[in-house]
Amino acid sequence: QILNSTVQDPWVRRLIDLECFLLSGLKADGTVAPEVAFMLGERDRSVVDYPLGGSEAIIDALVRGLTRWGGQLKLGAHVEKILIEKGRVAGVQLRRNQRVTAPIVISNATLWDTYTHLLDPEDLPKTYRQEQLSTPAVESFMHLHLGIRADGLEGLTGHHVVVHSDDVDITSPGNTCMISIPSVWDKSLAPEGYHCLHAYTLESFAGWSRDGEYQDRKSLKSQPLYRAVERVIPDIRERIVLELVGTPLTHSHYLRRDRGTYGPAIAPGQGTWPSCHTPILGLYRVGDSTLPGIGVPAVAASGILCANTLVPAPIVLEFLKKYQ
Template sequence: METDVIVIGSGIGGLSCAAIVARYGFDVVVCESYSTPGGAAHGFERNGFKFDSGPSLYSGLSYSPSPNPLRQVLDAIGEDLPCVNYDTWGCCLPEGDFDTTVGADQFCDVLARLRGDKAVAEWRELQRVIEPLAKAATAIPPTALRFDLGAVISLGQYLPAMLPHVGSTFKLTGAFSQIMDGVVTDPFVRNWLDLLCFLLSGLPASGTSAAEMAFMFADWYKPGVMLDYPLGGSGALVDALVRGLEKHGGKLMLNAHVEEILVAGRAQGVRLRGGEELHARQAVVSNASIWDTLKLLPQDSIPKSLQARQATPECDSFMHLHLGIDATHIRADLACHYIVVNDWERGVTAPQNVVLVSIPSVLDPSLAPPGKHVIHAYTPGSEPYSIWQGMDRKSEEYARQKQARAEVMWQALRRIIPDIDNRCEVTLVGTPLTHARYLRRHRGSYGSAIAAGQGLFPGATTPIPGLLCCGDSTFPGIGLPAVAASGAIAANTLAPLSQHLQLLRKLRE
């Protein structure tokens, strides 16, 4: 088979890239190793319960124009994504259990109750300091980026909007802790900001770029903001991207495991398991992580500058707990999301310290049978792979460790639903080995952990002609907006500048 562009992997980055490449008029084929598209964001079903495999917190998807690159991708390919809106989430912290909301003011009420007027004043001052940074962070959409000389024009049209914020731009490249220092001294507020940074990047404030947090403040802490949950779960999001891909003539191949990227002076195609070869006239785009991409390349074809990316620091892995439960007489005030922190002193990145809980059937009852709820609890990017490495997944040792390491998630759930143990009808426990097996993730990692000020993300291009990359190894952040942006940037880099500019005009309408 011969096509213009081959995309390896159908994660959100790969699908975003492929769908926009197809929209630009290229013939594109996506090769997905698994039987279901979506990568870390795919959905799956057990006994009538529909689970999200990974991401569970969304914003900026229910309106356009939106600063969220994922919404921009959907707009570019002409796909809608019906969402339900909400603004409240639960916190189970060392200070106690309470609900909070997104928006400009409500968190100040929480601070006043927990910490007093001084903490409120510091939070207000932080909002004031971040406001110009937020405007600078959102002045240029990531979808305007491309990695060739055409970027001078694609980015240049946003220069008038950027000029008033030039003074703030340089601050965006450093760590967010540099913005906090001198403004925030209250221990709880500093811990809270560390937590938000960790959820964005997998790193505390000292390693998270100010740009990421400025973007988050612009999105979450503004008047009238709402969070979104796509009706049908993350699977509905994946379906929308696949529809857009196929609508524009692209093709998705499932159970198509790429064993090698063919290189002869340039990336020329891929070889699948079983020996079938697909050839690319224009480019091969890898949505696999940088570590997994390097494994696909012939060793004698890898330039030293690309081989050096093997040393890219990585986030730790996950523990997952997927439950289908009986919701009879369950508390009526359940929130869709909860954040559980056991001990601030240990730090938010410490293993077994932070647990996220998602109960999306509170918002979308179609995800569970009548009278039931679906639950996803996980330890986000803090489970060390080393304690699992080499284990036999069929061994008693593995079963015992699964049970022991899942206990922190059960404890978190008991704070929310005390009788959770007696309600379970479906119980699935995932480990870093599960992550590595089903998501084809190097060491089960959720992405790169390049600390702000200690390195730059390499972007879409590589030293091998015809080989591009997208996904969490190429753009700051480990969430859906970041990988969607990376896919769009790779697609733009392949497209003629005139088509890219036309797309940007459409997104501004």
């Protein structure tokens, strides 16, 4: 509504749509106003921030926080089921028959993974389950990961967005391609003399299977990404020393996300983001299919909202006073 009443220039409208799509997965009419304001504000005032050490450095910082407050991280602990006894949560069942009992369980898996794989249908009220599982989902992705020779690329910059055609919707698979070359900012991410590059574009999960045509389809669908990278590094194909192409099946498998989705497609006015509460006593949800939504800052906020729900306000206040 704000966009329609204030911005008439078609190019600027398309740019705002693009900015919204890059963050929320939806265009301006599907993105909440604060998110749009934040995006445009960042473009105006902020430089590109990149965590030295890559995304691993963010994980390491979170783990340091967890262990500092007595938490313990258990890796390689696939949860098969969330255990429910007499209508309330009792713990989790891990692979290889290991059971962890707990009065509170917080699921960080997507709503679809939590409600289809981790719970049995009868654990949830039928209409609630149906409603939740019918939440629209943003599509998945094609990925291109490359290791390339860096000679002659001295002026290279690290982040690019290529829209191939103005006549095609920006959300069409293959049309908008994002490119990151993080070794431009952090030399530790690639061997000396090389860069690592990641490019990705939206791609539907539907129709993908590991059949006889999988490799050909993979190659075909990676071409829009190659063409986008060629806009930045024209001789990219001659520079490749390592090539890894990922499909929606790869994305779904390694990130363990239902249909490899980017997250819920909940447009303002057409639905509200679920909170951390579930109908099951002691079971909570966090992550990008809960309020406030998709993206690392939003996901961190969902964890804070859940922690504040579980810890009484006087204790939070005492804590804030002690460490402010």
